[in-house]
Amino acid sequence: MIHIEEDESLRKGPWTEHEDVQLILYVNVFGDRRWDFIAQVSGLKRTGKSCRLRWVNYLNPSLKRGRMTPHEEKLILEYHSKWGNRWSRIARKLPGRTDNEIKNYWRTLMRKKAQENKRISSPSSSFSNTSSSSSSCTNDPMADLIVMEETKERSFYDTGGIEMVPQFSGLENIINNTMKHSIVTSEEKDGIYSMDDIWKDLDLLENDGVKQVFDFSSEVTPQIWDYSLNNFWMMDGGQQELSTNMFFPATSEQWTG
DNA sequence: AATACCACCAACCGCGTATTG
DNA sequence: CCAATACGCGGTTGGTGGTAT
Numbered sequence: 001m002i003h004i005e006e007d008e009s010l011r012k013g014p015w016t017e018h019e020d021v022q023l024i025l026y027v028n029v030f031g032d033r034r035w036d037f038i039a040q041v042s043g044l045k046r047t048g049k050s051c052r053l054r055w056v057n058y059l060n061p062s063l064k065r066g067r068m069t070p071h072e073e074k075l076i077l078e079y080h081s082k083w084g085n086r087w088s089r090i091a092r093k094l095p096g097r098t099d100n101e102i103k104n105y106w107r108t109l110m111r112k113k114a115q116e117n118k119r120i121s122s123p124s125s126s127f128s129n130t131s132s133s134s135s136s137c138t139n140d141p142m143a144d145l146i147v148m149e150e151t152k153e154r155s156f157y158d159t160g161g162i163e164m165v166p167q168f169s170g171l172e173n174i175i176n177n178t179m180k181h182s183i184v185t186s187e188e189k190d191g192i193y194s195m196d197d198i199w200k201d202l203d204l205l206e207n208d209g210v211k212q213v214f215d216f217s218s219e220v221t222p223q224i225w226d227y228s229l230n231n232f233w234m235m236d237g238g239q240q241e242l243s244t245n246m247f248f249p250a251t252s253e254q255w256t257g
Numbered sequence: 258a259a260t261a262c263c264a265c266c267a268a269c270c271g272c273g274t275a276t277t278g
Numbered sequence: 279c280c281a282a283t284a285c286g287c288g289g290t291t292g293g294t295g296g297t298a299t
Contacts, residue, residue: 014293036285037284058267088287099287105266107265108266
C-alpha cells in the first residue's frame with residue numbers, strides 16, 4: 001500500500017511529482033554525484049541511494065522512454081550472451097537505457113520465452129536431449145539462448161554469462177546508429193504524472209526564467225537549468241534548507257569533486 | 258460486471274567496491 | 279595503511295494496469 005509519510009522518518013515508496021521536481025532541481029545544482037549530500041540538503045526525506053536511483057532510472061533527461069526497439073532487443077541479447085547479467089555494463093552500450101530497464105526487460109523476455117518453450121515442448125517431448133548439446137540447433141541465436149537459459153534450474157533468467165559469442169563484429173556501428181536517436185519521451189498513459197509532464201512544464205517555464213547562472217557543462221538540458229534556478233530562488237519555507245545552508249560555488253568542480 | 262491472472266516496471270535491499278580522511 | 283562513508287551494481291519485491299475468464 002502506498003502510505004505517504006510526513007515528518008521526520010524517511011520516506012519510501014513511489015516518488016511524488018514534488019519530490020521529483022525537487023530532486024531535479026538539486027541535481028542540476030550539485031551534479032549527479034554526492035547523493036547523500038543532495039538528500040540532506042534538498043530536504044527530501046529520502047536516502048541518497050534512493051535519490052540516485054530515482055535520477056538514474058527515471059529523471060535523467062538523457063533517458064529514452066518507451067518500448068525497446070527490435071534493434072535494442074538484439075543488442076541486449078548479444079551483450080547478455082557475452083557478459084551475462086552485467087546489466088550496467090550492457091546498459092552502457094545502449095544509450096538512454098538503464099540497467100534496471102534492461103534487467104526488467106530481460107526478465108520479462110525470459111519468462112515469456114520459458115513459457116513458450118514449455119508450451120511447445122511440453123507434451124512428452126524429450127526436452128532433456130537439447131540440454132546436453134550446449135547451444136543447440138536453431139539458426140536463431142535468440143532461440144538458442146533461451147534454451148540455454150531455460151535449462152538452468154535456478155532463477156531462470158540468471159546467467160553467469162557465457163563468455164563466448166565472438167562473432168559480433170560491427171557492433172559499434174550498430175550502437176552508433178542507436179545513438180542517433182534523440183531522446184524519446186513516452187507516449188505514456190494519460191492522466192498519470194509522467195516525465196513528459198515534467199519536461200513539458202520545464203519547457204513552459206523556459207522562456208520565463210532566470211537565465212542560466214552556472215555553467216556546469218553537464219548533459220543537462222538548458223531548459224532544466226532555467227527552470228531549476230528560477231524555482232530555486234522561489235522556494236517556500238519547507239524548502240529553504242539549501243538556501244540557508246549553502247553558498248553557491250564558483251565552479252562545478254567544487255561540488256562534484 | 259467481477260475477479261483472477263499476468264506483464265511491466267519502479268523501488269528497495271544487501272553487498273562489494275571506491276573514495277576519503 | 280586502515281576505518282568509515284558513499285556509491286554502484288545485481289537481485290528481488292510489490293504495486294498497478296491491462297487482459298482473459
